[in-house]
Amino acid sequence: MPRGPSALARDARGHFESAWRAPLPAGRGLNLMQMIDAAAIGQLKALWVIGYDVALTNPQAAATIDALRKVDLLIVQDLFLTETARLAGSVFLPACSSFEKEGTFMNSERRIQRLRKVIEPRGESRTDWEIVAQVARAMGKAEPLDFNSAEEIGNEIRLVWPGAKSISYQRLENQGIQWPCPSADHPGTEVLHADIASGARRVKLRRVRFAPTAEQVSEEFPFLLNSGRTLYQFNAGTMTGISRTNQLHPRDLVDISVLDAQRLGIADGQTVRLRSRYGSATITASISSALKPGELFATFSSPEVFLNHLTSNHRDKHVQTPEYKVTAVQIEVTSDIHRS
Numbered sequence: 001m002p003r004g005p006s007a008l009a010r011d012a013r014g015h016f017e018s019a020w021r022a023p024l025p026a027g028r029g030l031n032l033m034q035m036i037d038a039a040a041i042g043q044l045k046a047l048w049v050i051g052y053d054v055a056l057t058n059p060q061a062a063a064t065i066d067a068l069r070k071v072d073l074l075i076v077q078d079l080f081l082t083e084t085a086r087l088a089g090s091v092f093l094p095a096c097s098s099f100e101k102e103g104t105f106m107n108s109e110r111r112i113q114r115l116r117k118v119i120e121p122r123g124e125s126r127t128d129w130e131i132v133a134q135v136a137r138a139m140g141k142a143e144p145l146d147f148n149s150a151e152e153i154g155n156e157i158r159l160v161w162p163g164a165k166s167i168s169y170q171r172l173e174n175q176g177i178q179w180p181c182p183s184a185d186h187p188g189t190e191v192l193h194a195d196i197a198s199g200a201r202r203v204k205l206r207r208v209r210f211a212p213t214a215e216q217v218s219e220e221f222p223f224l225l226n227s228g229r230t231l232y233q234f235n236a237g238t239m240t241g242i243s244r245t246n247q248l249h250p251r252d253l254v255d256i257s258v259l260d261a262q263r264l265g266i267a268d269g270q271t272v273r274l275r276s277r278y279g280s281a282t283i284t285a286s287i288s289s290a291l292k293p294g295e296l297f298a299t300f301s302s303p304e305v306f307l308n309h310l311t312s313n314h315r316d317k318h319v320q321t322p323e324y325k326v327t328a329v330q331i332e333v334t335s336d337i338h339r340s
Contacts, residue, residue: 034320096121112176256272
């Protein structure tokens with residue numbers, strides 16, 4: 001008979017504990033949103049943030065920032081000063097860019113590829129693993145992180161992860177390999193679930209019932225705002241906001257339908273204030289024929305706009321994903337117009 005998930009979990013736990021020579025925690029940890037909740041009520045004492053601007057990117061920015069300020073020790077490890085790092089009392093550890101370090105990247109098609117250093121680290125910056133290892137040594141915990149190179153870390157990953165067992169740096173020298181790759185002569189797996197598609201194996205599908213959002217339009221908040229990315233900025237603009245691509249999209253914009261703009265007397269490039277049940281943000285209007293009346297779309301890259309002051313703390317009940325995509329707002333017209 002096939003083994004159940006509990007037996008597989010026990011095997012995996014034993015494998016990791018043997019490799020790391022240490023017991024694994026028995027309980028489940030907190031995801032980011034749960035960490036912010038815990039910090040807000042004083043139950044999270046320290047937070048080490050690596051490569052993510054929590055303050056700028058999380059929803060309901062005012063509540064997020066208030067929670068971060070309650071943490072006794074806030075460490076930010078990033079390439080540039082983020083809005084999270086600018087909070088009073090935080091400790092900033094400068095990290096290297098991908099051009100300044102060795103290692104691997106894995107893309108969304110499961111392809112693992114080599115990363116090679118082309119320039120030396122700037123100033124006092126270090127690779128992420130070196131920073132963590134140096135802190136561990138200072139805390140008297142050097143042995144578990146006693147690495148000398150990124151390749152040694154890659155070898156440990158291959159030791160504990162069967163899917164990458166045979167993807168060595170030598171095999172990645174000339175081309176990437178898609179996991180799983182179970183043996184040294186295996187070319188990698190282009191199609192992951194071929195046995196399911198062929199009927200050799202079956203999986204159970206479960207229906208998730210639709211739950212309507214609590215963000216409904218009203219007389220006070222008659223528009224639904226959807227926030228998202230732009231081609232020229234990556235999520236929060238921590239890196240792209242200071243690159244040359246910023247010239248292509250130098251400020252956050254809110255797209256408004258032609259009919260709504262005409263009805264409210266809003267001109268293209270005019271500054272408007274968006275107000276929700278949670279906060280407000282001042283942003284430049286962009287008149288668009290792609291939107292229906294009553295709908296708005298805005299990017300959230302710029303700390304000057306700080307669009308996430310508008311968004312709610314509503315989350316998906318299954319995976320805790322924030323509801324960035326639906327926020328009921330009001331548009332308040334101002335007189336300023338930006339010219340590109």
